[in-house]
Amino acid sequence: MADQYQSREERRKQLAAKKPKKGKGKKSPRGTFKKIFLVLIALGIIGMLTGVATFAFMVKDTPKLDEAQLRDPISSKLYDINGKEFAEVGSVNRDYVAYEDIPELVESAILATEDVRFYDHNGIDVIRLGGAVIANITDGFGSEGASTITQQVVKNSFLEFDKTLSRKAQEAWLAFQLERKYTKQEIFEMYVNKIYMSEKSHGILTASKIYFDKELSELQLHEAALLAGMPQSPENYNPFKHPDNAEKRRNIVLSLMNQHGFITKDEMQAAQAIPVESSLVKAENRETGEDQYDAFVDAVIEEVQAQGDFDIFSDGLHIYTTLDQDAQTHVEHMLNSNEVVQFPDDEFQAGITLLDTKTGEVRALGGGRNQQAKRGFNYAVDTQRQPGSTIKPILDYGPAIEYLQWGTYHTLDDKPYTYSDPKKTPINNWDNKHMGPMSMREALAKSRNVPALQALQAVGLNKAKDFAVKLGIPLEEIHESYAIGGLDKGVSPLEMAGAYSAFGNNGFYTKPHTVKMIELRDGTKLDTAPESQVVMKDYTAFMITDMLKSVLSNGTGQAANIPNLHVAGKTGTTNYSSDVKKANGIPNGAVPDAWFAGYTTNYTAAVWTGYENQKKNYINSKDQKIAQQLFKNLMTHVSKGKETADFTVPKTVEKVAIEKGTIPAKLASEFTPEDQVIYEYAVKGNRPNQVSDRYDRLDSPSNANASYEQASNEIVLSWDYNGKADGVQFQVNASINGGAAQQLTVTGEKSMRVANVVAGGTYTFTITAIKGEQSSEPASVSVSVPAPVTEEEEFEEGEDEQGRNREEEHEEDDDGDQSDEGEGDNPGNGNGNGNGNGNPGDPGTQPPGQPIPNPPGTPPSP
Structure with a gap:
């Protein structure tokens, strides 16, 4: 047995030796593939279980299907600045239409626009979803939607309008349940009656009557296409307010109808050539509205729609606005009566916006005068006029x-x-x-x-x-x-x-x-x-x-x-x-x-x-x-009754005194006349650098002198000027005995003679250097003209002279000495100097304010 065992061991070794040896570090490809496959299967199972668990977690709070909510929108409430409710916006304006009464033309327009595979899917369009996923990966989540008509019904009925994975999962789950509970026709009927169509209305039939005054069966192709395109953005595609936008959208719908085989190319082009406004209800025939604060509510509706995927008429929102009811009431009173302003006629229009200056909150809107159309043109918001x-x-x-x-x-x-x-x-x-x-x-x-x-x-x-x-x-x-x-x-x-x-x-x-x-x-x-x-x-x-x-x-x-x-x-x-x-x-x-x-x-x-x-x-x-x-x-x-503060001057601003008419602007100088100065504001550090020299003081004349010449009965006036003489002239004024000054002349010379002067008068002269609008401080000088001697004064003077002679003789006799000099000069010599300090002489009887008797240059009287 031992030999036999030994021989088997040898044979095994020999067989093993004959097998090719595996290279070091290499593994069997078949074994590697098998392991990868098993790992992928495991990961797939784990991923599937994780996805199922995640989906289950996301939809655990999904609301139950409620037929009342599927068919009846919930109104929204509006509150003013004080939190007081002032309006309720709901779907009171709605005409219901059964599926069997919806024309094929209208159905085709809606399907081509919203969900062309509606009758082929079970609530979720996998093909459309794939395209949306790719778009969301490349452009960001929420960039493109993939909602079917079924999903839109449940979204409008049960869900909030945030674009999150959780909400999309709930939407898909509800859509699947809806498809199991209702027929396609019932779901389509829900959709066409629930969609918001602007003008405070819901449903395709309501819109048909509002915009065209027609039953659905009476609509033409271009009209059906317009209505089918509105639900995507009802306010922007409202043909009453934005006909250009509405026409562009309608033409897109017509193109989609042709693309999906609902209409021919010729039908598409013929419908696209028709102006949108050609078949709209005329403004004067539109339904009137009795809503309070209609212009303001209109603005709220548009603003809410712009905030996100909201339907103010069916989502049961509580909307807190900026409205001041007192201001709004007054605005409407001003516009719709002649008590405040007398308007020329009923067609005269006005648009008014009142804001809070600090917050930008709209306190009141005046949308127009005598507005008849429900949700008519809002002149405060919609008008586009040159300012x-x-x-x-x-x-x-x-x-x-x-x-x-x-x-x-x-x-x-x-x-x-x-x-x-x-x-x-x-x-x-x-x-x-x-x-x-x-x-x-x-x-x-x-x-x-x-x-x-x-x-x-x-x-x-x-x-x-x-x-x-x-x-x-x-x-x-x-x-x-x-x-x-x-x-x-x-x-x-x-x-x-x-x-x-x-x-x-x-x-x-x-x-x-x-x-x-x-x-x-x-x-x-x-x-x-x-x-x-x-x-x-x-x-x-x-x-x-x-x-x-x-x-x-x-x-x-x-x-x-x-x-x-x-x-x-x-x-x-x-x-x-x-x-x-x-x-x-x-x-x-x-x-x-x-x-x-x-x-x-x-x-x-x-x-x-x-x-x-x-x-x-x-x-x-x-x-x-x-x-x-x-x-x-x-x-x-x-x-009224509110404190209104003034506008405060910021630290970046300074006040400056500017001389009028200077280009570029210059600071006023100390000589600029006050009536030529304006006080303005400058950015601190950017005030003008130059000071105006237009009114700078010239050098004053000097050494003014005035003397009386008895022989010619004239006053000789002279002065010097040490400043720059180019273009300088001299204005000479004179007054007598403190009276009003009168201009004698403006001259380029530095002297002049005043003839025919009044005896006994004291003359005061001022000489001012002038050049354009510049002037100097005046120089002044005074001189007195001797008064005439009367006979009585001559007699008294003669006696006085004799008396003096006797006294002199007496002194001579007593002392033997004679004085070399008298006691004083003749008091009537009339000489003056540049300071007006000469002996004044007798002022005579010339009254104050005596006019100058002769203009300069007049020769003396003979």
Whole structure:
């Protein structure tokens, strides 16, 4: 056995030796593949189990299907600034349509747009989902949806509208259950009756009646396509308010219908060629609404829709707004009566926006006068009209201060001027006149167009555009004509109020908004208020504000001024072209638009006035003040009983004294006359460097001398001048016995003679050096003219002389000595010196104020 065992061991060793040896470190490929396969299977199982567990976790709180919620939307409630409910927005306006009454044309349009494989899937379109997944990976989660009609039904009925994986999982789970419980036809019926279609309405049939006044069976292809495209963004595709957007969307739907074989190419092109507005219900025939604060509620609806995938009419939201009911009531009273303002006619329209200056919260909206259409055109939000001169602080002077550090004194020349286009097109002021050099303050207050264009050109178009865009003015391009409000697209009162509020809020801009917070059905609260942004330096905001005060105090906006209220603002009017005026018989002085935008530290308001049809109707010169009157009344009402602080001067600003008319602006000198000095503001560190020398003092004349020549009865006046004599002349004034001074002459000589002087008078002369507007301190000199001697005085003098002779003789006899010198000079010699200190002589009886008897150069009387 041992031998046998040994032989088996040997044979085994021999067999093993014959097998090829494996290389070191190498493994069997078959074994490696097997291990990888097993690992993948394990990972797949783990992943599947993890996915199932995750999905189960996500859908554990999914609400149960509720048929009432599937078919009946839940209304939302609106609250004012004090938390008081003021409106309930729900689906009261809905006409229900059964599936069998939905025309094939309408169904095809909806399927092509929303879910072309609706009848082939079980609630989730795997193909569409795959495309959406790829898009979400490349563009970010939430960039593209893959919701089927079934998913949209459950989403609109049960789920919140956040784009999260959890919510999408719940949506898919509910869609699967819905497909198991209801037929495709029932689900489609739910969808077409539940969808929001703008105009406070739900359902395709309701929309058909609102927009076309037709039953579904009466709709044409282009009309059905328009309705099918609206649910994606009902407010943006509302054909009453945004016909251009609605037409683009409709044409996309028609293209999809052709792509999926529902219509031919010819049918598509024929329908796309039809204008959207051609078959819409006319404005005067639209359904009237009786809702309170309709204009404000309209703005809330649009803002909520823009916040996310919300349906304000069916989601049961609690919406906390910025509404001040008192202000809103007053705005509507102003617009819909003649008690505050006398409107020219019922067609005259106005749009008003009232904001909180500091927060950008909309306190009230005036959507128009005598509004008849339910959710009609909102002139406060939707209108796009040229702003006229109200744009000047935004595009011209604001950027000039922000980027060039201009002071409010900066001098501009209101002169004949042109745009910089190749044709050198002239720019005119509203009065077709020019006022010459003026400060930026004066140019803005008087709304001069030429200086405004000069400011825009100095800043540059791109910087001006950037400045305006930061203030919420949606400029896509800019031209020099924008300097005076000739915008191609136009702006709304809401946008203008938002821009002006930044000037009143130290350079902080907050986008105007009507909604502060949205509370969902599950109690989740969403803060929707936009954040404030710094859009300009505080010195820019203050200096624009201070200049806009001048508009109301002594400029074009005096009709809007409110006594005892610190308010700033700007007027604006637009013009008709000569061709339009001629074609429509519009008189000179008439305008299509009149604006006023202004603010206090508490409130900002923008008011537009005009007509819907600008060529048919125009604003005459008298009614151009209505915008200012509405502003004044509204601002007075909301400011009553509230402290309104003045605008504070920031530390970046300093006050400077500027001499009027200096180009470039110069500081006033100590000699500048007070009536030629203006006190303005400069950016600290950027005040003018030069001091004006226009009114500098010249050197004064010296050595003034006046003497009386008895022989010719003249006064000889002379003086010296040691200063620069180029162009210097001398103004000589004189007065007698302290009376009023009279100008004798202006001469280039340094001497003169005054003839036929009055005996016994004391003459005072002043000599002033002058050159243009410069002058010197005057030099003065006085001289007295001897009075005539009477007979009595001659007799007395003779006796006195005899007496003196006797005394002298007596002294001579006593002392034997004679005096060499008398006791005094002749008191009437009339000689004077440069200080007027000569012996004055006898002033005589000449009364004060005696006029100079002869002009200079008159020869003495014989």
